[in-house]
Amino acid sequence: MINILLVEDDILLGEGLSKFIMEQGYQCCWAKDAQQAKSAWFTADLVILDRQLPEGDSLIWLPEQLMKKALPVIVLTAKIEVEQRIEGLQAGAKDYMVKPFSHQELLARIQVQLRPLGEAKLCYKALSIDLSTRRICFHGKEIHLKPKEFQLLILFVQNQGRVFHRDELLNKIWGFQAFPSTRTVDNHILHLRQKLPPLDIETLRGVGYRLKEVEG
Amino acid sequence: MINILLVEDDILLGEGLSKFIMEQGYQCCWAKDAQQAKSAWFTADLVILDRQLPEGDSLIWLPEQLMKKALPVIVLTAKIEVEQRIEGLQAGAKDYMVKPFSHQELLARIQVQLRPLGEAKLCYKALSIDLSTRRICFHGKEIHLKPKEFQLLILFVQNQGRVFHRDELLNKIWGFQAFPSTRTVDNHILHLRQKLPPLDIETLRGVGYRLKEVEG
DNA sequence: GCGCATTTGTCACCTCAATGTCATCAAGTC
DNA sequence: GACTTGATGACATTGAGGTGACAAATGCGC
Known part of the structure; x- marks a missing residue:
């Protein structure tokens, strides 16, 4: 409360x-x-x-x-x-x-x-994301995301345009003590891209990933 | 900014x-x-x-x-x-x-x-450089730079007017252990000049390179 | 101005590391 | 044990960037 x-x-x-x-x-x-x-x-x-x-x-x-x-x-x-x-x-x-x-x-x-603490709904193109129910809809159809994928998605949508280095993603999503290889990040990115085609995740070779902003 | x-x-x-x-x-x-x-x-x-x-x-x-x-x-x-x-x-x-x-x-x-923010943005003439998104805009149009080019650009814009010897650039951008030939530097300067015409990179023969300062 | 040596601009090519992609395996849950 | 999650490694593919050849520019002595 x-x-x-x-x-x-x-x-x-x-x-x-x-x-x-x-x-x-x-x-x-x-x-x-x-x-x-x-x-x-x-x-x-x-x-x-x-x-x-x-x-x-x-x-x-x-x-x-x-x-x-x-x-x-x-x-x-x-x-x-x-x-x-x-x-x-x-x-x-x-x-x-x-x-x-x-x-x-x-x-x-x-x-x-x-507001920043409580309520929670995000949008990106045809995607709508409800943080409280963890429900993702794409053109009205619900899409199932695994926990790590969901966290990744939220991070990207809330920081559209920002570049994340693989290490940064590992820190933010996997935490300091976990050290999976950076290939793991690649794989999760891949899964996001496959499940949610409208997600425009750009690869910056040698740097990291970035979700392209939606234009007005 | x-x-x-x-x-x-x-x-x-x-x-x-x-x-x-x-x-x-x-x-x-x-x-x-x-x-x-x-x-x-x-x-x-x-x-x-x-x-x-x-x-x-x-x-x-x-x-x-x-x-x-x-x-x-x-x-x-x-x-x-x-x-x-x-x-x-x-x-x-x-x-x-x-x-x-x-x-x-x-x-x-x-x-x-x-107050909560502290974002970083750089400007040079018609160029705007956003460090967090690594996005370079020239007259509103986005320009793609490769990592080394980006590093070079930042270094120059943050040190306008200062002369950099090739060896110095190699040290700052490529690091102590890497020793590509100095021709490599020339090539990257070339790419910067081609991609970003407003960049006034002067050649000081026998010395190095310098980004001309913007007035005001 | 002329010729030469040196430095720099420009280009094409090549290599290798970074990344995309898939299949598999380990760990946890019910 | 079936199922889900997610970590890993193998292999293919791509692109960053290093290299060298050659052209162009610059400086210098005459």
Whole structure:
């Protein structure tokens, strides 16, 4: 379950927000001062941080906390001036909202920050790839891929155009401790090419492989 | 070099923004309609997208583009209503700004989105060299280089104006243990010159080669 | 300018290592 | 034991790139 840390000293606002967040299906941890926020930091997946706390501006300790554990942070504030928004972003916040704000917009911004972790569907030409069900469809027809092939495919589609050296692929997919020969990589590439003809995997002789980007 | 794709049909705003972006040290590609935006999509590292284009709401085709290549997108709009901000974020945008906005704040938000990245791109005249995809483009057309040629090119472009003796090139590119004749170097220089006419490789008789520096 | 020696440009050829492809084998699962 | 996955090796094929021959260019002494 996704855990959102809400840092807010105002009782009324805090109660409303934490209730709202929980209604959306997230776990919510409500910290009322910097001390509590720091101790809850490590269990959180995302932070909603009020800038004005009793102890002062929370931007002061934000960078330090982010050093310890990087997290997406959405800063809330009553300060509307542009300079102060910029300060917030430069302190490491991922987003910035000015009070008063709509709960729905906050939700949308939370979802943006969480997106890379959660949801999952990829496309490449006539291929559609569902990461959660591990289902590959090609022109609506399902294609069965073996685990290693699937991992390879995901890596390529998520990094279209990037060149991967064989060693790099071995590291990313097989892991540091496994050392199959690089011919193994060739074979898996071959299998991908045979099973999924639309995959334009280019060979860069002496270098590695690369999935050609789809043009607009 | 980081490449920002600006999609904006308003000439005045587009000129101002693209100038500003370039002043900040980014490369800026300015697309004036959806068609141009889609074809420039794959070379971009970040997109600034105006929502109202002549063809209609750009949110319609945004998710499809993001499927092809995921990119951080900052949406610009005149629409101030919360519901429309939420639409934008749900369509896949990473951030949302309402016109009129401060250039400085846009810059800050660009920096936020680029923070995780650190990509490497080189330029020389009409040539653009992407190290991660090993792709060389000359006036938008891709050029295929063999590994040794590619290494040579990188070395020259990263050391513009510096003279390299043949022996030095042999050492840097072929390594200490390999000792091909120096004629081999000549041949590779020849290939580079043939494939990439804008490369101004000067011959210093009796000394070696040097890539002429680009002004500015 | 002329002739010569030297260096460099250009091309065609050849070799060998990198890769594509297939069949087989080992290991794990039910 | 049948089945699936995936690692390996054999063999064919390709292309990178090294080599040398020859042409062209450059520099130098006269």
